[in-house]
Amino acid sequence: MTIDQSLKSWVASANGHRDFPIQNLPLGIFSEAKGRRRPGVAIGDYVLDLVAIADLLDEDMREDFEQPVLNAWFARGPEAQRRLRERLAELLSDARYRDDIEPQLIGQSEVRLHVPCLVGDYTDFYVGIHHATNVGKQFRPDQPLLPNYKYVPIGYHGRASSVRPSGEDVIRPGGQRKGPDEEVPTYGACRRLDYELELGIWIGQGNELGSPIPIGEAGEHIAGYCLLNDWSARDLQAWEYQPLGPFLAKNFHTSVSGWVVSPDALAPFRKAMPARPAGDPAPLPYLDDAADRETGALAVQLEVTLTTERMRAEGVAPHVLSRGSADAAMYWSAAQIVTHHSSNGCNLQPGDLIGTGTLSTDQDEGLGSLLEISRGGKQPVTLANGETRSFLEDGDEITLRAWCEGGGAVRIGFGECVGRVVGSGQA
Amino acid sequence: MTIDQSLKSWVASANGHRDFPIQNLPLGIFSEAKGRRRPGVAIGDYVLDLVAIADLLDEDMREDFEQPVLNAWFARGPEAQRRLRERLAELLSDARYRDDIEPQLIGQSEVRLHVPCLVGDYTDFYVGIHHATNVGKQFRPDQPLLPNYKYVPIGYHGRASSVRPSGEDVIRPGGQRKGPDEEVPTYGACRRLDYELELGIWIGQGNELGSPIPIGEAGEHIAGYCLLNDWSARDLQAWEYQPLGPFLAKNFHTSVSGWVVSPDALAPFRKAMPARPAGDPAPLPYLDDAADRETGALAVQLEVTLTTERMRAEGVAPHVLSRGSADAAMYWSAAQIVTHHSSNGCNLQPGDLIGTGTLSTDQDEGLGSLLEISRGGKQPVTLANGETRSFLEDGDEITLRAWCEGGGAVRIGFGECVGRVVGSGQA
CATH class of the missing domain: 3.90.850.10 (Fumarylacetoacetase-like, C-terminal domain)
Known part of the structure; x- marks a missing residue:
């Protein structure tokens, strides 16, 4: 789904961000210095850890997000992806979720991004x-x-x-x-x-x-x-x-x-x-x-x-x-x-x-x-x-x-x- | 290692077999009608199930043979492969092992062979x-x-x-x-x-x-x-x-x-x-x-x-x-x-x-x-x-x-x- 062009995020750096406003929400696989590889979404200057907020996502997504690559998630097709976008847009724009989610934001400068999938071909x-x-x-x-x-x-x-x-x-x-x-x-x-x-x-x-x-x-x-x-x-x-x-x-x-x-x-x-x-x-x-x-x-x-x-x-x-x-x-x-x-x-x-x-x-x-x-x-x-x-x-x-x-x-x-x-x- | 050219197997069909005498011992991934994919070795008209005889193999091999593909085993390199060949030649030629192993032989006509590895490239x-x-x-x-x-x-x-x-x-x-x-x-x-x-x-x-x-x-x-x-x-x-x-x-x-x-x-x-x-x-x-x-x-x-x-x-x-x-x-x-x-x-x-x-x-x-x-x-x-x-x-x-x-x-x-x-x- 296309996210409303007027929507703002409570993540201040997202609004007007050159790459990652709330209208983008790209997924990736990231890790911190000593952490494991896991999926995240870019929002402003941050990565939101999808494993850490799994309780706020649909149950059927959680298993896929336990993987260190996005292959299984991608296999689900566009409907599931649209559902996730919609939910992430809600979580990152509605101030009621801020207290739960803000601790799971990690500065992009503190993470490494990996190849997001195990490339078969x-x-x-x-x-x-x-x-x-x-x-x-x-x-x-x-x-x-x-x-x-x-x-x-x-x-x-x-x-x-x-x-x-x-x-x-x-x-x-x-x-x-x-x-x-x-x-x-x-x-x-x-x-x-x-x-x-x-x-x-x-x-x-x-x-x-x-x-x-x-x-x-x-x-x-x-x-x-x-x-x-x-x-x-x-x-x-x-x-x-x-x-x-x-x-x-x-x-x-x-x-x-x-x-x-x-x-x-x-x-x-x-x-x-x-x-x-x-x-x-x-x-x-x-x-x-x-x-x-x-x-x-x-x-x-x-x-x-x-x-x-x-x-x-x-x-x-x-x-x-x-x-x-x-x-x-x-x-x-x-x-x-x-x-x-x-x-x-x-x-x-x-x-x-x-x-x-x-x-x-x-x-x-x-x-x-x-x-x-x-x-x-x-x-x-x-x-x-x-x-x-x-x-x-x-x-x-x-x-x-x-x-x-x-x-x-x-x-x-x-x-x-x-x-x-x-x-x-x-x- | 090259197996002695005069060695005979107690698996009678192996001796003089056009493809699979004891001097060959090729590995593959097989399954029976309802069974899971697992590694086996061809001997005469049979496949020997390597999972079923794991107790007779070196401990470090067993984990690799629990996989439905041979990638992990191949990663070990030639020394491990030679060790396995040597052991299989012993098990399949020495009549003392016959009672233990014979029940784990499956007719090749009863199995399907699969692509033996997950092909990366x-x-x-x-x-x-x-x-x-x-x-x-x-x-x-x-x-x-x-x-x-x-x-x-x-x-x-x-x-x-x-x-x-x-x-x-x-x-x-x-x-x-x-x-x-x-x-x-x-x-x-x-x-x-x-x-x-x-x-x-x-x-x-x-x-x-x-x-x-x-x-x-x-x-x-x-x-x-x-x-x-x-x-x-x-x-x-x-x-x-x-x-x-x-x-x-x-x-x-x-x-x-x-x-x-x-x-x-x-x-x-x-x-x-x-x-x-x-x-x-x-x-x-x-x-x-x-x-x-x-x-x-x-x-x-x-x-x-x-x-x-x-x-x-x-x-x-x-x-x-x-x-x-x-x-x-x-x-x-x-x-x-x-x-x-x-x-x-x-x-x-x-x-x-x-x-x-x-x-x-x-x-x-x-x-x-x-x-x-x-x-x-x-x-x-x-x-x-x-x-x-x-x-x-x-x-x-x-x-x-x-x-x-x-x-x-x-x-x-x-x-x-x-x-x-x-x-x-x-x-």
């Missing part, structure tokens, strides 16, 4: 059409998009075991690198390490093997959204990816933000899918849905910033690498992604993670990777303190942020997805 | 060089193998959720199909359904993110081997696979045989890797190991048979589609696969599944897929009863078998990996 899509075009141009100037792109929401399987929470260091991968002017490859540390700005989709209810999810029901299978950084080793990728796609170039680390922003919280920020350019084919019927056409786009603002070791030492403000929005980037909607993924009968499971693919806009300031910003490394970007970057150096820290605002609705945010590159000791 | 490789060449020829007659093939053990991530046990029906997938003479794709039932003959590798001990597994230690991370059928929708694959690789063409179903054949059981059948053809590069140092060169190849015999609905009704014997061997097919060893997979720091976990890729020999009778046998569908194969097949029809059943024999060692086998194609009701 992680799939990465490629629905950012400007990214696909920009990358395609570097390989095929005359035909940046392949003929299937406007029919098929292109995706591939990624690595579940290396999905990591925001804040965990990214160890520079090693691998086979072969430059265009090198005769043979060598094994060593990646020389062209990059980030990719994506949204993540958390799957709620799954489907049985052999039973595709119709497009009209796809939204009911989405538990929420997060930020996702698809760290990429471009030199490994260029050498390894044919004919079966990216592998070691991607599977060394994928960062996700900790809070799961629900479809209901995002509802005020849905808009019509951008009109397909003249000449583009209509989606095939199994991917076409009137409601999805009208509300399938997400007006999510996106930002990427970089700090280097020197910038942090000098106290220089983070360098903004890009600003854009998801609705200007995505050729296919989240519902189309989910439906296509299951269209062959593939079974999605609660807690599965799906990346959208890199979300670049068609503007120079909205590019979602250094590969695009530096034009394949040919045009290094100059940072605020005079340093330059074609790709990431050890010590570089990338922060992804996302938020929704405007249209008379209260601003909500995703929080951050942060990762710092550290050396592996390899040459 | 499933990765499929492409190390069958003749398969890669045959498939490559259909796309690129002049350059069947891409330049990276002889440097990089090519692999990609597959779908963990749709890994299924031998015996489970394979529902014909739907998807986008676009023939070479069709203007636009349509969505409907796959028209070019295929199987792929592979070996599966079960990961035992994992590695930490950021810590590659050195080639000399790779074998210690392998818990065992199975048969794997990488069911493939060739029409979906041809249309979707660029630029990010196979996705819906593969992730609708992957079948594995239930018994995990240990590296120790296979030890008598290891041999030197085939000499690389003149002009091929040597493996890069991180993939090169003297011991692996000498013993990295697996002399595993492979067979694929097909029965159609009509053949079964007519009582016609299964049609042999191919006979070959893994050592004649694999350009890269299992150790090279494991080391390469982790060479960027990617973390493997106990119970991860790795497919070798399709294992075709360079002989016409040793081709591991219908795509190769029928030359891309152009030369249908005629079956024993006069039916023809380019690709699989509903009702077709594929059985993969593997075994090792010769060199003075007792024959051991993998059992079967069976799957029957059923229609989805889609046109």
